[in-house]
Amino acid sequence: MKTGIIKFFNEAKGYGFVTDDQTKEDFFVHVTGLNGATVQQNDRVEFETQEGRKGINAVNVRKV
Template sequence: MSEKVTGTVKWFDESKGFGFIQQESGSDVFAHYSAISNDGDGFRTLKEGQQVEFNITQGQKGPQAENIVAL
């Protein structure tokens, strides 16, 4: 598994279930709700400006975040 990287949620649309995270290195990574680690309440979402940790995998349209955990 790839190493964990950190970043900041750039935006996330709860109704569409996706958004983007800006890595500390500067580039943006696609984030889908299914990649968010569930915090126990059953609803997976991210907030703009939230610090997160995640793995990067190669998706169909470029890099995407997996195993997203809020910090």
């Protein structure tokens, strides 16, 4: 599992970005990748990555 911080999340549109702690790379996260959690900007999370339609996405995102 990777760890990071929610950089941005728009609840109305259902997507945002997670910044990886180690690489500082940003990954797209869709509401379907949140495992039922609700997240806000600056929340600490664990996540996995998976190839999506437009690049690598954060999936199985959960707060820590």
